[in-house]
Amino acid sequence: MIEKAKEKFAAIVKEQIERVEQMKKGAEKTDYASLKPIIIGVCGGDGIGPFISKHAEAVLAHALKDEAASGKVIFKHIEGLTIENRAKHKKAIPDDVLTEIKGCHVILKGPTTTPQAGGKWPNIESANVAMRRYLDLFANVRPVRVALEGIDWCFFRENTEGAYILGSKGFDITEDISIDFKVITEQGAERIIRMAFEYAKDNNIDRVTVVTKSNVVKTTDGRFSKVAFRIAEEYPNIKLDEWYIDIMTAKLLDPARRKDFKVFVLPNLYGDILTDEAAQIQGGVGTAGSANIGWRWAMFEAIHGSAPRMVEEDRAKYADPSSMIRASAMLLRHIGFAEKAKKLDMALDLCAQAEKKVSITGRDNGATGDEFVKYLLSCLDNAELDSRWEQGV
Numbered sequence: 141m142i143e144k145a146k147e148k149f150a151a152i153v154k155e156q157i158e159r160v161e162q163m164k165k166g167a168e169k170t171d172y173a174s175l176k177p178i179i180i181g182v183c184g185g186d187g188i189g190p191f192i193s194k195h196a197e198a199v200l201a202h203a204l205k206d207e208a209a210s211g212k213v214i215f216k217h218i219e220g221l222t223i224e225n226r227a228k229h230k231k232a233i234p235d236d237v238l239t240e241i242k243g244c245h246v247i248l249k250g251p252t253t254t255p256q257a258g259g260k261w262p263n264i265e266s267a268n269v270a271m272r273r274y275l276d277l278f279a280n281v282r283p284v285r286v287a288l289e290g291i292d293w294c295f296f297r298e299n300t301e302g303a304y305i306l307g308s309k310g311f312d313i314t315e316d317i318s319i320d321f322k323v324i325t326e327q328g329a330e331r332i333i334r335m336a337f338e339y340a341k342d343n344n345i346d347r348v349t350v351v352t353k354s355n356v357v358k359t360t361d362g363r364f365s366k367v368a369f370r371i372a373e374e375y376p377n378i379k380l381d382e383w384y385i386d387i388m389t390a391k392l393l394d395p396a397r398r399k400d401f402k403v404f405v406l407p408n409l410y411g412d413i414l415t416d417e418a419a420q421i422q423g424g425v426g427t428a429g430s431a432n433i434g435w436r437w438a439m440f441e442a443i444h445g446s447a448p449r450m451v452e453e454d455r456a457k458y459a460d461p462s463s464m465i466r467a468s469a470m471l472l473r474h475i476g477f478a479e480k481a482k483k484l485d486m487a488l489d490l491c492a493q494a495e496k497k498v499s500i501t502g503r504d505n506g507a508t509g510d511e512f513v514k515y516l517l518s519c520l521d522n523a524e525l526d527s528r529w530e531q532g533v
């Protein structure tokens with residue numbers, strides 16, 4: 141059995157060496173300014189996904205109506221990323237769906253069901269995790285803001301490596317022993333850490349916080365931390381501090397200290413966990429959007445799952461689309477429409493955090509997603525958006 145394990149391990153190592161070689165070659169960065177049309181693919185997903193992505197697409201289409209008319213952007217619907225179709229093909233992303241996705245420049249994606257052992261679906265890999273890997277979307281950027289408290293965080297979660305990259309490739313060595321793998325590479329750590337520093341520099345932020353458990357997980361987290369300190373030397377005006385994930389989760393709950401943090405950079409699983417906590421502080425995971433960015437493609441989504449219970453209980457129309465609308469603002473910024481993105485963020489701050497004239501509760505005592513979007517669009521088009529935002533937020 142040791143021989144068998146050795147063989148599997150050898151295959152894994154080989155794959156990772158090839159991946160590193162690929163990263164070393166570098167990739168060309170998509171230049172959206174020179175693209176016509178920019179193709180925005182929309183995948184509805186599962187559960188509440190089709191409902192909230194329909195709302196997010198309507199908001200995006202509204203923001204981009206001139207560009208759609210001039211042919212600068214087009215929307216393309218991709219139907220096959222449902223759990224039914226994925227289960228049928230026993231694949232995280234069926235081949236034809238992946239081809240369609242790769243034919244787009246950016247993707248707006250609704251949440252997708254992540255199967256688990258013993259559940260009703262075959263235990264295939266998460267579509268999110270697969271898409272991040274297939275498109276090499278190495279940066280998971282998750283902003284969290286609580287304006288009234290002075291919190292303005294931006295999380296840079298490494299999105300392809302860490303505990304995730306071989307998350308479906310661990311194995312049982314004997315009846316009693318299960319082994320999983322965690323991978324951090326020099327190149328993988330460097331590109332996400334550099335992105336965090338560049339963001340800090342561009343936004344005049346003088347501090348970046350790297351979050352690890354490098355005192356215990358010495359090799360992989362140790363490397364992540366070492367790369368961070370190496371990159372930090374290139375940014376003399378930015379101070380890098382390292383926090384361990386356990387105390388960091390506590391500090392996010394410390395009102396006296398938490399607003400001092402600005403930019404976080406962290407390995408995949410810690411980023412997954414810490415960003416849910418941060419989103420909860422902002423008002424719930426339903427309020428937070430997420431950008432998955434690579435050199436060539438980018439995908440924008442909610443940070444939460446598909447909430448099948450809401451569909452079973454016939455409450456999908458009350459689901460909060462804010463998370464995907466935030467993600468849409470990130471999409472706008474990414475493809476070169478920073479001013480439109482800013483306005484959309486302001487309208488969301490106003491509608492979902494400050495004025496809250498139409499309030500979503502997820503149940504029939506609150507507004508529907510449709511009603512919220514109407515309210516949001518009326519704020520977005522209102523000439524007084526800027527002054528209302530100044531007063532409210």
Ligand code: IPM
Nearest residue numbers: 254266268269412443444445
């Ligand atoms: C997220 C989600 C995913 C993750 C799931 C759905 C696989 O929790 O985007 O944070 O773990 O990354």
Ligand code: MG
Nearest residue numbers: 412413416443
């Ligand atoms: Mg998560």
